[in-house]
Amino acid sequence: MLSEQGQDIPIIALPQNRHILTRLLQQLAYELKRDIPFTVLLKAVPDEAPLIADPSSPAVHVVSPASAQILEGIWRVLPGTRSSLKTALHSLVLDDLTIAGLSPRVSRKLRSRNSHFRQLLKAARELIDPAQWDTLLKDVGLGSYCSQDSWPPDDDECSIPAEYLSCLNQAVAFSRPADPVDQLRRWGNRSTRLSLEKRVPSLLTQQALKVLPDKRVLGAVLNAFTGEMNGIRGEELHLWKRWSDGSYRVVHYSNLYVYGRVRCLQPACHAWVASLEAMLHLLHLDNAWQVSEIECSCQTQTGHCILALQPLGEADSTNDQWPNVRARLALALYRLPSPCPPALARPKCKARMPIPHWHQVKGA
Numbered sequence: 342m343l344s345e346q347g348q349d350i351p352i353i354a355l356p357q358n359r360h361i362l363t364r365l366l367q368q369l370a371y372e373l374k375r376d377i378p379f380t381v382l383l384k385a386v387p388d389e390a391p392l393i394a395d396p397s398s399p400a401v402h403v404v405s406p407a408s409a410q411i412l413e414g415i416w417r418v419l420p421g422t423r424s425s426l427k428t429a430l431h432s433l434v435l436d437d438l439t440i441a442g443l444s445p446r447v448s449r450k451l452r453s454r455n456s457h458f459r460q461l462l463k464a465a466r467e468l469i470d471p472a473q474w475d476t477l478l479k480d481v482g483l484g485s486y487c488s489q490d491s492w493p494p495d496d497d498e499c500s501i502p503a504e505y506l507s508c509l510n511q512a513v514a515f516s517r518p519a520d521p522v523d524q525l526r527r528w529g530n531r532s533t534r535l536s537l538e539k540r541v542p543s544l545l546t547q548q549a550l551k552v553l554p555d556k557r558v559l560g561a562v563l564n565a566f567t568g569e570m571n572g573i574r575g576e577e578l579h580l581w582k583r584w585s586d587g588s589y590r591v592v593h594y595s596n597l598y599v600y601g602r603v604r605c606l607q608p609a610c611h612a613w614v615a616s617l618e619a620m621l622h623l624l625h626l627d628n629a630w631q632v633s634e635i636e637c638s639c640q641t642q643t644g645h646c647i648l649a650l651q652p653l654g655e656a657d658s659t660n661d662q663w664p665n666v667r668a669r670l671a672l673a674l675y676r677l678p679s680p681c682p683p684a685l686a687r688p689k690c691k692a693r694m695p696i697p698h699w700h701q702v703k704g705a
């Protein structure tokens with residue numbers, strides 16, 4: 342079939358359970374102020390995620406040939422929407438971090454835990470207008486989760502396809518087109534709070550307090566955070582590293598939020614930033630650290646994203662803020678009276694500690 346300009350018109354079938362392109366087509370039609378001529382069925386949208394492990398490399402992703410074929414068809418008719426599918430020649434995650442000792446890796450299981458996805462659905466359900474819920478979920482290919490009765494069970498089985506989280510990410514962004522960044526930040530904040538409230542006492546609590554000596558507190562917190570995410574994925578894909586200037590890098594290899602997203606100029610994983618900020622807030626550390634995404638797969642197509650935690654104020658690793666940070670951490674986690682933190686090392690003080698409870702921390 343030919344367009345008026347003599348171009349081949351792409352012919353796409355959108356199966357019932359995967360309407361991931363529907364919203365894109367609606368947006369394009371709105372911006373172009375005309376219907377888009379997708380009229381005849383020829384090629385089904387592939388079941389695999391658009392971003393897949395590069396079969397020739399253990400470290401990077403590529404756009405799946407089947408998805409590239411679909412996108413190429415769209416771009417032939419709408420050349421203004423064309424973007425590159427090539428991986429950036431240089432990236433922090435594949436170059437600089439590798440030199441620093443963090444080896445790139447790619448998810449092989451491509452799954453995440455049921456209970457985690459259920460929490461993300463719950464947080465999204467709280468934010469999205471009920472009148473929009475069904476439409477948005479169907480638009481992004483998650484129509485089977487419109488009803489809460491069909492949500493995954495609250496268990497540890499890893500049965501959720503990795504790309505579902507990026508689909509849900511898009512539904513949240515679409516639910517507030519006037520300010521999608523703020524909506525994604527609210528989603529990341531809420532889902533993290535739900536997670537921390539549920540895990541009482543969480544890994545975060547236990548591991549942070551095990552390693553209370555100075556300069557180790559934030560590392561312990563990040564250990565707990567990345568360890569929990571690795572458990573959710575069933576693979577070691579989330580790592581952190583302390584930099585010589587006192588800042589930290591948190592790396593999400595095969596980031597759950599990038600599988601179904603196209604290239605953009607700016608970092609786009611706002612939910613991750615808000616998630617780390619929520620964790621720091623609960624620990625009363627949010628005034629001491631600034632969180633930002635310094636490289637996103639949406640910019641590089643590597644499939645990996647890097648977040649940085651920069652100390653606010655003095656960055657000197659030897660400065661004396663750490664004892665105060667440690668005290669605040671203990672106070673936040675255990676609601677201890679002020680005089681107690683210096684005595685944390687004494688067993689008799691530990692014995693008097695109340696049972697940690699994240700619900701109590703919320704009001705601290």
Ligand SMILES: [Zn+2]
Binds near residue numbers: 608634637645
């Ligand atoms: Zn990102």
